Amino acid sequence: MLIRAAIALLAGVTALLLGLLALVLVDADAEATEISDGGGGLQGVPTEFRVWILRADSECKEPAMTPSLLAAQLYQESRFQTRATSPVGAQGPAQFMPDTWATWGRDADANGITSPLDIADAVMAQGRMMCSLLRQAKESGYGGDVRALALAGYNAGWGRVEQYRGVPPQSFAGGETYNYVRIILSTMPRFEGPGRLEVSGSGAGADALRKAAARIGTPYAWGGGGPNGPSTGFCDGTNGYLNGRCSASTTVGFDCSSLVQYAYWDNRQLPRVAAAQYGATSDHPVAHADLRPGDLLFWSHGGSGAIYHVALYAGDGKVLHAPRTGKDVRVEPITSAMPQRDYLGATRP
Structure with a gap:
């Protein structure tokens, strides 16, 4: 018993x-x-x-x-x-x-x-x-x-x-x-954080960051977006696909460079793609220690001719960007936004 x-x-x-x-x-x-x-x-x-x-x-x-x-x-x-x-x-x-x-x-x-x-x-x-x-x-x-x-x-x-x-x-x-x-x-x-970003200060960089911050949560659309805001994108045979289907053509959003172009348009009319944005601003390089809100950060597969991503510096070691298909506009640490080995440098428009 x-x-x-x-x-x-x-x-x-x-x-x-x-x-x-x-x-x-x-x-x-x-x-x-x-x-x-x-x-x-x-x-x-x-x-x-x-x-x-x-x-x-x-x-x-x-x-x-x-x-x-x-x-x-x-x-x-x-x-x-x-x-x-x-x-x-x-x-x-x-x-x-x-x-x-x-x-x-x-x-x-x-x-x-x-x-x-x-x-x-x-x-x-x-x-x-x-x-x-x-x-x-x-x-x-x-x-x-x-x-x-x-x-x-x-x-x-x-x-x-x-x-x-x-x-x-x-x-x-x-x-x-x-x-x-x-x-x-x-x-x-x-x-689930709201993803909001409080931006202080004035000037072209702070204004651009503030404008982009209002778009946090907007979907990523390859080829979508521009000076007037988000729009549907397109697929090019490699980019814009999700689960084997063309997502960009039915998604209203931004890609990385269109978000930057939209953010700065009121103060400076930057080109549409990331590599061209680097070319237009590379005469004002910024060291990592001197980054200010609104500065542009670039990632590349090898030099300025292979730039594939651009983001806005958001302060406190973070960036605001549109990462890739399936994600949305968000704030992330620089160290995890893109592979650190691909970081090319920063510029100030």
């Missing part, structure tokens, strides 16, 4: 643990205190996580990926605790199991250590894994929200999603995966 009672008690405790989603054991010293609000479509996250969430989002080309999705998932996994561990052996803020970490973990911040307890390594690995799962979900043909399918794959393994041809039901694992998905999707709005 005592043995049966002990077994029953153990079963009850196990069920309770399964019902407590993303249960973690936390080192009190890992408590995050500073919270960053607004800008880049993200708010309410510890400042040390912000840059990596935004970078992970920027490196994923799946439209369903958003900073708020990654933030809500991190909150559910660990409450942003760097030393979080689980009873089954998951570690770090993104709660990676050792076998999974071996697949996705990399030294994202180049500090010589690859660890699931390292914020940069963990968040970038989370982003890569979620990006892959979102792509699998999209290609699977299973019904429902691709974000829900990807989250279920992260929590229970993609094999379980295939087994149930969707999110595992509430009867699976005591409802852990079912509720994990439901809670994350429902808490995403708390991390």
